[in-house]
Amino acid sequence: MRRSLVGRAALLAAGAGCSYYSDAPPGGSGPGQPHVQNALGTLQQARQELVEAVPDKGGHRAQAIQLLDQAINLPMGMQFAGD
Numbered sequence: 359m360r361r362s363l364v365g366r367a368a369l370l371a372a373g374a375g376c377s378y379y380s381d382a383p384p385g386g387s388g389p390g391q392p393h394v395q396n397a398l399g400t401l402q403q404a405r406q407e408l409v410e411a412v413p414d415k416g417g418h419r420a421q422a423i424q425l426l427d428q429a430i431n432l433p434m435g436m437q438f439a440g441d
Contacts, residue, residue: 401430 405426408419 398430401426405430
């Protein structure tokens with residue numbers, strides 16, 4: 359019933375990736391991608407919640423933070439959206 363922290367982070371990362379690719383205008387980039395910006399804010403908020411959570415959940419908390427860091431860095435490639 360209850361998803362692990364890693365599972366939640368993976369779902370957020372996947373959601374960010376989907377938003378990243380589906381919002382990309384052909385040959386366009388950056389600011390015209392509101393869903394990516396919203397997903398990025400959600401990922402950053404989730405990361406902060408995990409950082410403030412009680413350590414360590416058998417390593418799952420640290421792994422979730424690492425996955426969120428990877429997902430947060432995904433939008434850095436928005437300039438390549440049309441490729």
